[in-house]
Amino acid sequence: MMDKKVLIIGGGPAGIETAYSLALQDVKLVLIEKDADVCGNIKNWDKLFPDFKNASEVREKLIRKLEHPNIEIITNTEITKLYPEGNSWFAKNDAEKIFEADAVLLATGFEVFDAKRKEELGYGIYDNVITSVDFEKMYKSRKILTSEGRVPQRIAFLNCVGSRDEKVGNHYCSRVCCINAVKQAIEFKQLVPDSKAYCFYMDMRMAGQFYEELYRKSQEEYGVTYIRGRISEAAVTMDNRIQIKAEDTLSALPMKMTVDLLVLMVGIEASAGTTLLSEQNNVLGLYGFAKPLGLYSEDNMTAKSGLFLAGTCKRPLTLPETLADARSATTDIIRYLKTTK
Amino acid sequence: MKHWGFKISKPRVLDFDTANLDAYNRLIEKVPSAHRCLMCGACTATCTANLHTEFNFRNCHLMFRRGQFDGLAEELDKCMLCGKCKLVCPRGVNTRAIIYNLRIVLSDLNYKKIES
Numbered sequence: 001m002m003d004k005k006v007l008i009i010g011g012g013p014a015g016i017e018t019a020y021s022l023a024l025q026d027v028k029l030v031l032i033e034k035d036a037d038v039c040g041n042i043k044n045w046d047k048l049f050p051d052f053k054n055a056s057e058v059r060e061k062l063i064r065k066l067e068h069p070n071i072e073i074i075t076n077t078e079i080t081k082l083y084p085e086g087n088s089w090f091a092k093n094d095a096e097k098i099f100e101a102d103a104v105l106l107a108t109g110f111e112v113f114d115a116k117r118k119e120e121l122g123y124g125i126y127d128n129v130i131t132s133v134d135f136e137k138m139y140k141s142r143k144i145l146t147s148e149g150r151v152p153q154r155i156a157f158l159n160c161v162g163s164r165d166e167k168v169g170n171h172y173c174s175r176v177c178c179i180n181a182v183k184q185a186i187e188f189k190q191l192v193p194d195s196k197a198y199c200f201y202m203d204m205r206m207a208g209q210f211y212e213e214l215y216r217k218s219q220e221e222y223g224v225t226y227i228r229g230r231i232s233e234a235a236v237t238m239d240n241r242i243q244i245k246a247e248d249t250l251s252a253l254p255m256k257m258t259v260d261l262l263v264l265m266v267g268i269e270a271s272a273g274t275t276l277l278s279e280q281n282n283v284l285g286l287y288g289f290a291k292p293l294g295l296y297s298e299d300n301m302t303a304k305s306g307l308f309l310a311g312t313c314k315r316p317l318t319l320p321e322t323l324a325d326a327r328s329a330t331t332d333i334i335r336y337l338k339t340t341k
Numbered sequence: 342m343k344h345w346g347f348k349i350s351k352p353r354v355l356d357f358d359t360a361n362l363d364a365y366n367r368l369i370e371k372v373p374s375a376h377r378c379l380m381c382g383a384c385t386a387t388c389t390a391n392l393h394t395e396f397n398f399r400n401c402h403l404m405f406r407r408g409q410f411d412g413l414a415e416e417l418d419k420c421m422l423c424g425k426c427k428l429v430c431p432r433g434v435n436t437r438a439i440i441y442n443l444r445i446v447l448s449d450l451n452y453k454k455i456e457s
Contacts, residue, residue: 196362216432219376223369225406228380248355250380251403257357 004337005029007091007099009079009277010107012040013319014311016062017326018105023070025334030099031071032091034078034273038063040109044133046140048319049183050210058319082277087340089306102340103306103333106290107326108273110312113162113266121161121264122234128242129234129262132177135184144188144261148240152260155188156244157181157199158231163267164202170287174267174316178205181265182218189222197224198257200231200246208318229255234262268316281307290314300329308333360408364446368405371442377432378402384426384436390419398426398436405443414447
């Protein structure tokens with residue numbers, strides 16, 4: 001095993017977890033990250049659903065895992081070309097630096113949907129329309145304020161921004177936004193107890209463990225109001241508040257409301273790196289995600305021998321699902337290394 | 342004056358900026374479980390009164406939640422307080438208590454006096 005080398009592209013949770021699991025099995029590997037820091041998208045998060053665990057604790061734990069001597073980390077390096085030759089794989093960055101390995105794991109993760117593409121919702125046009133990621137960044141300082149610095153008395157969350165919307169080309173459900181809206185609505189109500197929090201949804205998809213319980217708690221203990229209906233447009237009022245229009249579909253009546261802050265729950269999209277490297281190797285699936293060989297036991301493999309997948313480069317996943325998927329990829333990679341050459 | 346056949350109709354839109362949304366808090370004080378209602382409609386589906394009239398408990402609850410009180414008191418009178426709705430509710434909402442207390446709250450708001 002010691003003479004084989006693995007290349008992991010992407011230093012987010014999936015890449016780190018696989019790196020650690022492989023290192024424990026005496027596999028030498030190089031982990032390449034395009035940013036200056038590892039940990040990917042969870043860098044933006046303050047607390048995690050559904051148990052409000054501090055994301056920083058999870059990050060610290062992941063970073064400690066990278067201290068293993070079998071792991072070499074290279075940051076600030078973006079792979080733009082990935083190809084096999086014989087039994088080896090080669091990865092290049094734009095500076096033509098070449099990395100060679102026996103197997104490659106794609107752990108290139110996701111990017112959040114660019115809310116500006118839904119122009120009618122006013123993101124990037126009105127200051128008081130923010131995204132769930134902006135909310136999370138503000139929450140780090142425990143200050144959710146309008147652009148004028150006021151404490152919002154009324155806040156609305158809108159689900160499915162960039163998900164389940166064929167107008168932006170995404171038919172799929174991003175799976176994490178519903179529960180994240182529940183989490184953020186509770187966090188907001190904890191900060192401003194006498195405020196009103198509304199959550200607009202098409203379906204509330206509380207499929208994970210303890211999600212339904214948290215949803216129920218948000219209604220019972222925090223009085224969050226859920227309105228079934230998709231906000232069709234947002235406009236600004238004279239006092240820079242946001243007026244929203246929707247149908248309250250349960251009463252079959254159109255409705256309007258003025259809120260101090262509108263939070264758009266942005267969905268998960270394939271990262272640019274995922275699409276680029278998948279395309280180069282003919283493993284591009286739907287919506288720019290990488291395509292696994294099969295849905296069941298072949299979920300970490302691809303049609304290319306020696307190229308493996310882990311985490312959200314395949315599809316939207318939660319953090320625990322991503323970590324489990326990474327450990328599962330380890331098994332396939334080790335089996336591959338043992339049976340080749 | 343010549344009548345042209347046009348009239349001004351009441352706006353159908355629910356305006357959350359002007360609606361009386363605070364009345365709902367009075368219901369919550371008496372029936373905290375009302376918060377948990379998911380609007381699934383099982384109550385209405387099983388409702389005895391709904392078999393014979395257009396009484397729709399789910400919709401009455403929703404309209405009250407949205408601060409729309411017109412005609413609600415008359416609607417609630419169709420309920421016989423049998424409590425079947427309470428047996429089927431998946432979220433354990435005390436639906437029967439909602440009806441009972443809605444009648445009182447609406448009466449206080451002068452929407453209709455309760456007849457003794």
